[in-house]
Amino acid sequence: MAVEAKIAELEGGIGAMCTSSGQAASLLSLLNILKYGDSFISTSQIYGGTVNLFAFTLKKMGIECIFVDAHASDEEILAAFKPDTKAVFGETLANPSLDVLDIERFAKIAHSKGVPLIIDNTFATPILCRPIEYGADIVIHSTSKYMDGHALQVGGVIVDSGNFDWTNGNFPDFTQPDESYHGISYTETYGKMAYILKARMQLMRDFGTYPSAHSAFLLNLGLETLAIRMKQYCENALKVAQYFKNSEKIESVTYPGLEGDSNYPLAQKYLKGASGVISVNIKGGKKNAIKFMDSLKLASNVVHVADIRTCVLHPASATHRQLTDEQLVAHKDKRFAYKVFCRA
Template structure:
């Protein structure tokens, strides 16, 4: 990002005005040369910046970086991962529409889909992602407008068969939206397997340091919005000067509409400061993801051999039911998150977790520090017993997010906690 530099010392001109880090543009607004210039930007917001409720130079620099990592045509950051998931769907759906989602997704997203969107008149049809294609096809309705899944489910760690769902979605003329939070584009690039839209909670591995929340939507630019099922892209938008998004913005119609229409109205855009922190995390993402995977595999192998553990769920293990899918979509590793069921159920799981010393008991995951959580009593607490089962949540299930500490120290901490029970 180039910035203008005015030197305070006469006669000295800087040779390089390119900063080493993305500068923080701490401003809500921008100055124009004339009223006509302002009007022109409101007619076409791609010409210049308008207002930091939905665009800011610091945030846009990060958007460009994430877009490049995923191989998309454009990206838009949001204030949280939940906001990214919400806007990715509201950009397509309206009251009276439905969409299909894998049942094994993050509990907060289940709540968003099953309850909040239902209040808005949008139906979510949950399906077993491992079901036969015929069963999934049967779930579609005439008003179904999208399919949603997580590359690596939180915390069930089910590997989503992206190509299978992309094929089914496209047969029905709808886009496939993938939450790629756990793998990040370092471990999986869903667009290469047929996905159309990607969302992330950047709060997790992209940030990596638990310093700020955020989300992002990335558009592949590959979906055909002119197939007759999405008139909001092909007919004039009366809320924005009659703009026809596919006509004016072509392949970028989806992501431009999301910014011009939804971000304008909802305003859930991150601050420049938040984007600055996120950028610092992105600069080490490729190194961190490799180490997370190496540490987690060693921890998973230790857990698998422990007598107190009923089962271990980590797709990189050869014994895992998703191992073959993991080799296909996640050949370089399956993140640092492990879920395992401890013998003795909920009470034993809680006692074990409270005995850990190095690992932090917290409502977070994908941090540089090892952290642990009991999903049934925390992130998925709002779900019914039936929904917990559908999400793959057992009362003795523990989500263990392996950090970047020395792996021997992590295993020693587990060993002493097992001894305590």
């Protein structure tokens, strides 16, 4: 597909496969590697829906997710590995905590154990960060967000860097004959393209999570303006973040593009802009938070994020409402925090 080739080129990968949603991309990116009895490591600072997928749904399939804090030491993360751990997962810009992942560090840790690093690059997009250049092996996106930019289609994509060695002995499903596909060995037949072609020939065949042609057409329209839009999102968000930072009604502002933000150093290393997403804690608790939401004139109160409209969302009662109080704290997702999405 033309749009797959375009996204692969944007990310610096050798191939891509579009899916019917971002969650489908997350799921297939892991199922292409893992089987019953395996485990993988994920940072705890990820999207709430992905937490549910990893902690509950995959668990029912016999796959364990081991959560680690993105800011934990190398020693702590390495200690979390088990003999059956087959991958490491993280988000470039975490949703909604906006933690910036130290991609190089996690890539070195994953590779020291002979497993790939999978990065969700949805909020950054390849315009702001290309994780493959920092050691990521697989990159995924919810294309429903910035890549589309207009909330016209729901989709996802998996991009293969082509850099990981699937013949290192940890991944027999890539090297041994696939009985479901004429006994083919993916590494012998396709070399560096083994991962993405196995995903297409095996998983897409079985799960059928492929987007419609019209969805791909709409996604391509969004990609044509992505570079222009991301630049403007970042400029607008920084101005709004600075305004909130100086407001007496705001308890705290999280935006990696702000000097003094805890993620500012990593943002300077990895990002060419901190996206259009801002997390704000409003003084006065839930009552004032609701008042703030109800008083907005131009912004839309919606669950969808990252398009051309200015939107607000309370993650703890919307996208992350299924999480426990303990998980919300772990995700830095305060109950009265808001994500603000700035108009381009």
